[in-house]
Amino acid sequence: MKPVIHHTHAGQPALVAAGLTRAFGGLVAVDHVDITVSAASVHAVIGTNGAGKSTLINLLTGEFPPTSGSIVFEGRDVTAWSQHRRSRAGMGRSYQRNTIFPEFDVLENCRLAAQSRWQRAWNWITPAARCRLARERAATVIERVGLGAVAQRRAAELSHGQKRQLEIAMCLATAPRVLLLDEPLAGMGAEETERMLAVLDDLRRDHAILLVEHDMDAVFRIADRITVMVNGRVIASGTPDAIRRDPAVREAYLGHEAAEAA
Ligand SMILES: Nc1ncnc2c1ncn2[C@@H]1O[C@H](COP(=O)(O)OP(=O)(O)OP(=O)(O)O)[C@@H](O)[C@H]1O
Incomplete structure (x- = not known):
């Protein structure tokens, strides 16, 4: 296709x-x-x-x-x-309500968001490659919203402003x-x-x-x-x-x- x-x-x-x-x-x-x-x-x-x-x-x-x-x-x-x-x-939406997993770090939250979006499109590649693509996409959007320095931090530990940036990043992860x-x-x-x-x-x-x-x-x-x-x-x-x-x-x-x- x-x-x-x-x-x-x-x-x-x-x-x-x-x-x-x-x-x-x-x-x-x-x-x-x-x-x-x-x-x-x-x-x-x-x-x-x-x-x-x-x-x-x-x-x-x-x-x-x-x-x-x-x-x-x-x-x-x-x-x-x-x-x-x-x-x-x-069509991407960032919610006012919280869609973040607080116990996961910033990268993991974005990786999950990317994976949910691309699951079907990436069906033809191996799970390991799928995981790598999702991680790459997550890393890109994290840099883009300015959260690169806290990529490994648990979402629960972010400031209010950073949480809102993370929500935007999760939305961006879905392209x-x-x-x-x-x-x-x-x-x-x-x-x-x-x-x-x-x-x-x-x-x-x-x-x-x-x-x-x-x-x-x-x-x-x-x-x-x-x-x-x-x-x-x-x-x-x-x-x-x-x-x-x-x-x-x-x-x-x-x-x-x-x-x-x-
Ligand atoms: N699910 C619903 N059932 C019934 N009435 C609703 C529902 N959702 C919104 N309304 C009504 O529709 C009108 C518009 O509400 P809406 O929340 O869209 O306004 P808003 O401009 O976003 O307000 P705010 O700036 O206060 O958030 C309001 O009178 C609200 O009470």
């Missing part, structure tokens, strides 16, 4: 959601959302509490199905695909081309935030990154585009500069009077 080679270039749409809607009973958590995440870019989704950001990520990863709308990944309609199938196709990141900066101090932003800036070179994040300073520094959600709907989408100036965004965040005074 010939390997599938993906050519995705900067600016090309990697992930496109159209009219994406999800209702929970009478509550429409995500309401006709259109969003395009381009290759080699960081696209942040921001919004007030309960705006529907996590639900949007869950729909994109296939955690649950949309009520209506479609999701296209690199030209293929994946709306009906399972989470697992999307992940194998190259995704789109990264869906749910609050990767949550609970981080200033130094940890800087480190993670440097990692994201580097990953942007060859990944389409969708980032849900509450840290506004970080979002406005790192994002190429920002989509703003309020009550399940997109109220604005554009460059950080355009979003900063957008009257509807200012009103949603600052309140009507403050927006008029600004």
